[in-house]
Amino acid sequence: MPLIMFLVFIAITLVITYWAARRSSGASAYFAAGRRIKGWQNGIAVAGDYMSAASFLGIAGIIAFQGYDGFLYSVGWLVAYLTVLLVVAEPLRNAGKYTMADVLAYRLRPRPVRAMAALSTLTVSTFYMIAQMVGAGTLVALLLKGSGISYNWAVTIVGVLMVAYVVFGGMLATTWVQIVKAVLLIAGTILLSVLVLAHFDFSFNAFFTAITQVKDGDKVVNFLQPGLRYKPPYGALDLISLGLALIFGTAGLPHILVRFYTVPDARTARISVVWAMAIIGSFYIMTTFLGFGAATILGKGFISTHGGTNMSAPLLAQRLGGDIFFAFISSIAFATILAVVAGLTISASTSFAHDFYSNVIHHGQLASPQAEVRVARITAFVVGAVAITVAIVLGPTFNVAFLVALAFAVAASANLPVIVFSLFWKRFTTEGAVWGLATGLASSLALIAISPSIMGVDAPTVAAAARHLIQMKPVFPLENPGIVSIPLGFLGAYLGTMLSRVDADSEARFTELEVRAHTGLGSEKATAH
Amino acid sequence: MPVQPPGANTAPKPAPPSDWDRVAANQEFKDLMAAKARFIVPATLFFIVYYFTLPILVGYAPRFMSTPVAGVLNLAYLFALSQFFMAWTMAWLYMRAAARFDAMGKKILATLAVDKAAADKETAKEKERS
Numbered sequence: 001m002p003l004i005m006f007l008v009f010i011a012i013t014l015v016i017t018y019w020a021a022r023r024s025s026g027a028s029a030y031f032a033a034g035r036r037i038k039g040w041q042n043g044i045a046v047a048g049d050y051m052s053a054a055s056f057l058g059i060a061g062i063i064a065f066q067g068y069d070g071f072l073y074s075v076g077w078l079v080a081y082l083t084v085l086l087v088v089a090e091p092l093r094n095a096g097k098y099t100m101a102d103v104l105a106y107r108l109r110p111r112p113v114r115a116m117a118a119l120s121t122l123t124v125s126t127f128y129m130i131a132q133m134v135g136a137g138t139l140v141a142l143l144l145k146g147s148g149i150s151y152n153w154a155v156t157i158v159g160v161l162m163v164a165y166v167v168f169g170g171m172l173a174t175t176w177v178q179i180v181k182a183v184l185l186i187a188g189t190i191l192l193s194v195l196v197l198a199h200f201d202f203s204f205n206a207f208f209t210a211i212t213q214v215k216d217g218d219k220v221v222n223f224l225q226p227g228l229r230y231k232p233p234y235g236a237l238d239l240i241s242l243g244l245a246l247i248f249g250t251a252g253l254p255h256i257l258v259r260f261y262t263v264p265d266a267r268t269a270r271i272s273v274v275w276a277m278a279i280i281g282s283f284y285i286m287t288t289f290l291g292f293g294a295a296t297i298l299g300k301g302f303i304s305t306h307g308g309t310n311m312s313a314p315l316l317a318q319r320l321g322g323d324i325f326f327a328f329i330s331s332i333a334f335a336t337i338l339a340v341v342a343g344l345t346i347s348a349s350t351s352f353a354h355d356f357y358s359n360v361i362h363h364g365q366l367a368s369p370q371a372e373v374r375v376a377r378i379t380a381f382v383v384g385a386v387a388i389t390v391a392i393v394l395g396p397t398f399n400v401a402f403l404v405a406l407a408f409a410v411a412a413s414a415n416l417p418v419i420v421f422s423l424f425w426k427r428f429t430t431e432g433a434v435w436g437l438a439t440g441l442a443s444s445l446a447l448i449a450i451s452p453s454i455m456g457v458d459a460p461t462v463a464a465a466a467r468h469l470i471q472m473k474p475v476f477p478l479e480n481p482g483i484v485s486i487p488l489g490f491l492g493a494y495l496g497t498m499l500s501r502v503d504a505d506s507e508a509r510f511t512e513l514e515v516r517a518h519t520g521l522g523s524e525k526a527t528a529h
Numbered sequence: 530m531p532v533q534p535p536g537a538n539t540a541p542k543p544a545p546p547s548d549w550d551r552v553a554a555n556q557e558f559k560d561l562m563a564a565k566a567r568f569i570v571p572a573t574l575f576f577i578v579y580y581f582t583l584p585i586l587v588g589y590a591p592r593f594m595s596t597p598v599a600g601v602l603n604l605a606y607l608f609a610l611s612q613f614f615m616a617w618t619m620a621w622l623y624m625r626a627a628a629r630f631d632a633m634g635k636k637i638l639a640t641l642a643v644d645k646a647a648a649d650k651e652t653a654k655e656k657e658r659s
Contacts, residue, residue, distance in 0.1 A: 068605060072584065075612045082576045082619055086569050205600060212601045226605045227591040236588025243584045247577070270627055274620050281613050512549040518561060519634045521552060521641070 002143050005331035009184075010161065013177050013338070017165050020173035027369035028527045030170035030376065031098040031350050035526040037175055037262040043275020046259050048178030049343040050077075050250075050276070051185055051283055052128075053135050053336050054404050059284075060316075061309030063291020065300055067214070067223030069230050070291055072239065074284035076246035081280065083251040083416075085273040090266040091423045091517035092257060097524050099347075100257045100415060101355045104422050106516075107509035108430040111360050113418075116437040118355040120414045121254040123441060124407045125348035126387070128255075129341055131403035133158060133391035135310070136337040141396065142307050143314065143330040151396045156388055162341040163384035166349065167377045171262060174346050181332075181339035186283060188332040192313070193286045195320040196293035207289075210296040223295050234477045242405075245482035249408035252415030255347035264526040290316065341387070349379035397466060402453035402479065406444060409481050413489035414440030421493050423517060426510045428493075431500035436493025443488045447481035450474060552641055561633040568626045572619060579615055583608055 028034055037045070055077065062070030096102030101117035133155055140154035149157075165173050200207040212222045221228070230239045250256065260269040294303065294312040298319060303312050314333065318326035353376035358366045366372060394400075418436045421428045448454065455475065456468035476484075516522050552558050587594050587605055594605035 068609075069587075071606070071609055072587065075583065075609050076580075079576065079580045079612055079616050082573075082616055085620060085623060086573050086576075208601050222595075224601070224603050224606050225591070225595045226587040230588060236585070239584040239588045240581065243581060247580060267627075267631055270624070274624060277616060277620050281617060285610070285613055511553045514562070515549045515552045515558065518565065519552060519558070519637055521548065521638060 002327040002330045005327050006140075006144075006334055009180075009331055009335050009338075012180060013161070013165065013173075016176045016180070017169035017173040020169035020176065023172065026527065027373050028524075029172065030373045031354065032258075032261040032524075033171040033175055035262060035264050035524060039263060039268040039271030040275050041175070041179060042259060042263050042268070042272035044182045044279060045175045045178035045262075046256060046272060046276035047279040047283070048180075048182035048185070048339050049255055049259060050280060051182065051336065052340040052404075053132060053139070053333060054401075055284070055287075056185060056189075056336050057135070057139070057310045057313055057333055058401070058404075059287050060290040060294055060313040061303075061311075062229070063223075063287060064294035064298070064303060064312040065309055066229035067211075067221070067292070067295065068226050069228050069239075071288065073242075073246075074287045076243050077250075078277065078281045078284050080246045080248075080250035081273060081277045083247055084256070085270065085277070088251045088257070088419060088423075089260050089269045089273050092419070093260045093263065093266045093269040094517045094520045094523040095423070095513055096261060098258065098261055098354045099351050100252075100254055100419065101351065103513075104418055104433050105359065106513050107422065107506045108428070108433050108503075110364065112430055113433045113437075114355040115360045116434050117415075117418075118351045118360070120410060120437050120441050121351040121355075122348055123445075124252075124254055124410050124415070125344045125351075126383075127403045127410075128407040129344045129348075129383075129387050130390050130394070131400040131407070132337050132341050132344070133387050134394055134396065134398055134400045136334070136341070137391055138396045139310065139330075139333055139337070142311060143334070152392050155391045158338060158341060159384045159388035159391075161338055162345050163380050165342045166345045166380040170373075171258075171346060174342050175259075175262060177339050177342055181335040182279065184332050184335055186279060188317075188329050189283055189286045189290065191325070192293075192317055192320070192329065193289035195325075196289040196297070196316070199293070199297055199320060207292075207296075211292045214295050214299070216300055223292060237483060238478045238480055241478050241480035241483035244486050245405065245408040245412045245480055247412075248416045248486055249410075249412035249482070252411035252419065253407070254351060254411075254415070255343045258347045258350060261524070265523070266520050345380050345383050345387075348383050349376045352376070352379045397463070399453075399466065402448060402451075405453070405480055406448050409444040409448070409485055410441055412440075412482055413444045413485035414438075417486075417489040417493045421497070423513070425497075426507050427497060427502065428510075429497045429500045429503045429506055432493045432495075432497030435496025436489055439492030440485060440489030443485040444481050447476050447478075447485055450476045451479055451481065452477070453479055548641060548645075551644060552637060555637060555640060557633065557637045557640060561630060561637065564633065565630055568623070572623065576615065576619055580612060583612060 059070060059073055062073065092103055095106055100121065101114045104113040104117055136158045137151040137155040140149060141151045165177055197207065200210065211224050214221050214223045230236065263269050263272055290313050294316045298315055303309065303315060306315055314326055314329050317329035353372050357375045358364060358372045414437045417440060418433045421432065452474040454468060455470040455472050457471055457473060458467045595603050597603050598607060
């Protein structure tokens with residue numbers, strides 16, 4: 001049954017891709033859907049790009065196992081959009097063309113800043129994508145148990161599909177895949193929430209009372225009480241650090257930022273953020289029902305023996321709505337992963353083609369924009385092949401949770417400081433941008449490498465695949481590096497600027513950037529059919 | 530758009546540099562930047578403080594945050610829930626303010642078009658005289 005629904009979704013998305021491939025021609029059409037996406041459409045697509053399997057399956061699982069602390073993720077994931085709305089979206093839309101680096105290159109020396117920004121974009125996208133791919137493989141293998149589709153095949157199918165959307169359909173197809181997925185995800189979440197409430201006879205009181213009395217083994221635990229996940233001595237700091245990475249990282253995620261180039265102007269970009277906030281907020285509020293529903297109706301014990309935390313939402317669907325609903329929710333999870341990896345693939349390949357190939361290697365003097373599109377298509381193939389290979393090599397039991405944390409940390413520590421300084425600080429220089437990107441990137445990677453995600457001493461009984469990569473006590477006590485790496489990213493950008501000479505050219509271009517960012521004068525226009 | 534000749538909407542050309550300086554020197558543009566700062570700076574500070582109060586309180590005063598305030602609902606959950614409504618309210622307030630910024634921006638671009646037309650006339654006249 002799930003298999004049929006998977007196939008239906010795949011068929012729909014391939015039709016979209018075919019339609020998009022026939023319509024789109026030219027670089028602006030390929031990279032930015034001709035900048036003709038409507039505000040509400042882009043809002044749904046932003047939500048689709050953002051609500052990954054980590055949020056749908058992961059959050060339901062974390063709340064089901066650790067209660068209230070998991071809900072804090074939900075809060076951060078929405079509030080983060082205020083940074084996007086108030087600070088980044090509109091100036092970015094007016095100043096740039098295809099990538100985040102366009103904003104930096106507008107006033108700084110293009111080659112060094114584009115090279116660094118492309119490196120940071122590829123790092124964020126790759127880590128995020130590997131996390132999704134491994135998750136996809138495990139999930140599809142679990143959901144389609146008995147159909148003979150193994151982990152390796154599942155990973156390969158997901159990889160091939162995402163490359164197909166991006167190579168043939170470009171940004172237009174990717175956008176519509178996001179829209180279809182987001183609508184499905186919201187529909188599924190609403191249905192599941194209603195079923196959870198129906199289980200409690202639509203009594204909020206009964207529901208929340210049950211949450212305060214969750215059976216955990218032979219103990220009764222109040223799941224509304226904080227501290228089940230983040231425990232002393234470092235829990236509080238870790239929680240704040242996580243909050244920093246979410247609030248400042250979202251506005252630096254390349255696959256979210258490129259979405260604002262698909263609309264005709266800054267006003268539409270703003271409208272799309274507000275649409276996205278309405279959808280994303282509604283979704284994350286409903287994680288209350290998904291997560292706590294799984295905790296109260298299924299219980300930890302049952303979920304653990306039936307596939308583990310990530311299966312909380314699908315198992316809940318099975319218990320409340322039977323096999324057909326299980327199939328529906330499972331195929332939504334599949335659609336979710338597929339759409340997110342497609343979004344990541346297009347932002348990674350756009351950055352490589354536009355920033356690195358065209359502007360760093362060819363000094364921005366490429367013979368035709370078609371060459372840029374061709375390179376992007378080839379890059380999408382390479383990205384897909386690498387993602388499939390890495391996901392297969394790591395295998396289904398590899399712990400991927402920290403990769404998502406890492407992606408947000410890099411986005412917050414490397415990308416956001418230089419975007420903000422480029423847009424709002426006249427004195428900012430090329431050296432500042434390069435140093436900011438480098439320190440943010442390096443410190444996030446280094447701190448994760450010495451954190452409890454990678455380092456730890458396991459008991460000899462722990463299975464080989466679940467063991468920490470480095471068998472030593474962690475040097476850095478927090479799972480989330482943001483609280484250290486974000487200030488370091490800002491500091492790197494600040495010191496790099498102050499220690500370099502005043503760049504008169506950058507300051508002159510700043511005036512231009514400011515006018516353009518805030519009035520839209522000279523900004524990229526939508527292309528005609 | 531005043532910066533582009535009609536029919537040039539397929540391949541946008543950057544506006545000539547004088548346009549940027551003209552707008553930057555315009556008092557209306559300075560007013561727009563000030564108006565934006567007056568809304569965005571306090572709004573950003575407010576939401577950052579409001580948001581981080583949650584993990585700080587939950588992290589350092591979990592006991593206090595576990596106090597039930599409405600039936601079984603504790604302070605921690607209600608404060609977390611309030612964040613959603615804070616974010617939506619802020620977005621709504623910004624939409625309202627931004628409609629004002631849009632109008633100011635439009636006026637600035639209109640002024641630019643008028644100024645440029647006047648300047649063009651000047652040069653044309655000068656040419657005639659010489």
